[in-house]
Amino acid sequence: MDPVLVDFATRPAELANAVVRHHRCVIASSYVVVASGGHLKVDFAVEGGEDIAETVLSVTVLGAAVPMDVTLNDEMVMDGLSLSDDEDPGGVREYLVSVPGKILQQGVNVLRIRNTDHADADNDGSLLRVRAITVNPAEDAGRAERDLRVRTGGRSVWTFATERRTLDAPTWQPGPRLLFHLDRGEGESAARLSWRGTDGAESAIAFRSDLSGFHGHFRAADGVIGELRGTLTERRAVADAAADDLGRYFATEEERDGVWRPVGQLRLLLDDGGAPVERVTWSDRKGDATSLTLRTAVTGISGPSATGERRDVTGKVSRVEASEEFDDWGEVAANLLHKASNKWLAHEDSADLEFTFDSPVTVNAYSLTSANDCPDRDPSDWLLEGSHDGRSWARLDTRENERFGRRFDTREFPFPNTVGYRHYRLRITANSGGTETQLSRVQFFDVDGGDTPPQPGISDFVGYLHHVGTEPVGYRGTTVPAPVSVEEDGTDAEELLAGDFSDTARSLQDAAHLLDRLTQYLRP
Incomplete structure (x- = not known):
């Protein structure tokens, strides 16, 4: 028989010789959540005339162990089985069960996996998280997984x-x-x-x-x-x-x-x-x-350029965090990334701001913009630090006794740097005499060289x-430049037939393989 594979680790799922339906399930990012009393059904085909002595069923689940029933063509295969939580209650578990070939039938077969935990459905422990299901001939165990690795x-x-x-x-x-x-x-x-x-x-x-x-x-x-x-x-x-x-x-x-x-x-x-x-x-x-x-x-965008033009890379910041911010009035650290009249405010005379970029960037200049009021809240002493991992920091620039000439005054601070960091931290160690600290905007710059050929x-x-x-x-x-198409053998990438899991979710290749044998079964 052709191996059966249902892999929920991608969206859409990777399927082979399978059509999946569900009841009381939720599709998550890399698994399917089966609530108490819910089930997954996998329809698969066995060619006529095949003599199969034994198959191996594998069900991979995540998180806490939850009892489940597994039936194949209404024959019980696993009855309320649950693995121990002793070793790793949050880990990955694989259930392996030998299935006698006599349970299989020519044509369409129906495998059902049911969550039999009768605890309160709001209790996280009653949720069965299924990552993958495979059925392989016993003499070729693991074939479905090997086929998947080769294909994807x-x-x-x-x-x-x-x-x-x-x-x-x-x-x-x-x-x-x-x-x-x-x-x-x-x-x-x-x-x-x-x-x-x-x-x-x-x-x-x-x-x-x-x-x-x-x-x-x-x-x-x-x-x-x-x-x-x-x-x-x-x-x-x-x-x-x-x-x-x-x-x-x-x-x-x-x-x-x-x-x-x-x-x-x-x-x-x-x-x-x-x-x-x-x-x-x-x-x-x-x-x-x-x-x-x-x-x-x-080094791509962080490489040196012949022109020496400075480029604003603030848009590549994916996250900004502050040691303190005035959330009640919306004066939060995220405001620092945008040109506007709002600001960031901390109820302290010193504070830390950490900026995380999408990827490492070689920053060699930054600017600070003062806020709308209270000059005594302006930073006066600070350090700028860089980090690859967000844990170990290197000092890049130090400033003392700095002053802003007016409200919404933008001052730029260049410094020598040739290393690309993913994390930058502005450590304000003193302000201009107030009990609170504020800024309207922070910008980062690198030397624009474009992509280095x-x-x-x-x-x-x-x-x-x-x-x-x-x-x-x-x-x-x-x-070399990235190719326009990632396929190198002249064929198109495998496509998947989009559809709700409660109806069907299958690849075009598998649909063609199964359609003639499932038409009668799936007819309303």
Whole structure:
């Protein structure tokens, strides 16, 4: 039989040999929530004449363990089964059940997964969160997952929420997100990954088999070591990703017998919220390994320019936070990013403002605009600091005894800087004598050089490739513009038939495969 795959980690879901319907369910970002008494139904087909002795059913769930019933063609497969919460009450669980082939029937089969927890539906513990469902022939277990990785692994941008626990700490603490995309045109996704930033920070992780998360370790730029773990929060098709989330593109070559030969294109994105990456090593589940060191001089918008023109990059700030703000009157830190008559006010004579950019930016000037009243609230002494990760800060500029000449007076402060940071912090240590501190606007500037073009003939990474069963070879790549289409084999990307999950949700390819066998079954 063709394997059955239902993967809710993407929107729309990835399906193979399946039509999904639901009752009392909610579609979340990377799973489906099944409320108490609700169920998911998966219709799949078995070709006539197939002799199947046994299949393996896998149901992957997230969060607290919730009892569930599973039936196949109205035959009970799992009756109120629930795994223990002892080890990791918030983790990923996989239920594996052997299903006798005699339960299957030729044509359409109906698999139903029901939440049998009768607790109050408002109780979070009664919600069953289903990430994936597969049915594989016993002699080829895992085929559905392998097919999915080949079909979507290189076409996906993966986003993970991370947590860190330092060596001596008893609890996990939230960390920056990890954004990851890797495609060398071979279909396989990374199973293990390690990288080093330009600030010396290092991390190494191993992914779960379904890429729903990872576990690993890190060494921060300041030498602190600890554990690192992550949970998949989003998986987007490359075609749907923002331009800034597609990383860098390289034309690559292999060296064999002293001769360099083209071997296709590499697309690489690795953003852990810290400094730019300078070294990356990964291996896939087949055991093939790749390692490369990147040239970090190509810096895009942060690169130096021949013109030296200053550019306002404040629009790239994605978040601003203040140590204190006057929320009741709407005088909050977010006002600082816009040209208007409103302001930010803190009921203190000192305060901190932290600005987070979408990606690292090399700021070498900033401006402050005084507010509408009370000159004694103007900042007079402050520090500007930069950080790759929001934890370790470098001092960039120091000012003392500064004065603003009038209300809504904008003053610009240049300073030397060649390093791109994602976080900038303005630490106001004193104002002009008042008990409160205020500003109308903060702006950041860099030197406008546009996108720095690659230099012909100069490699932008060097490393090695080592395929299982062969000798290692040299590997290098040169930056090239992003292609218009991400498909390299001349075919169109797989499309999905849009529709409400309560009706159908299936890919066009699977719809064509199943339509002739499901028409009668689905007819009202």
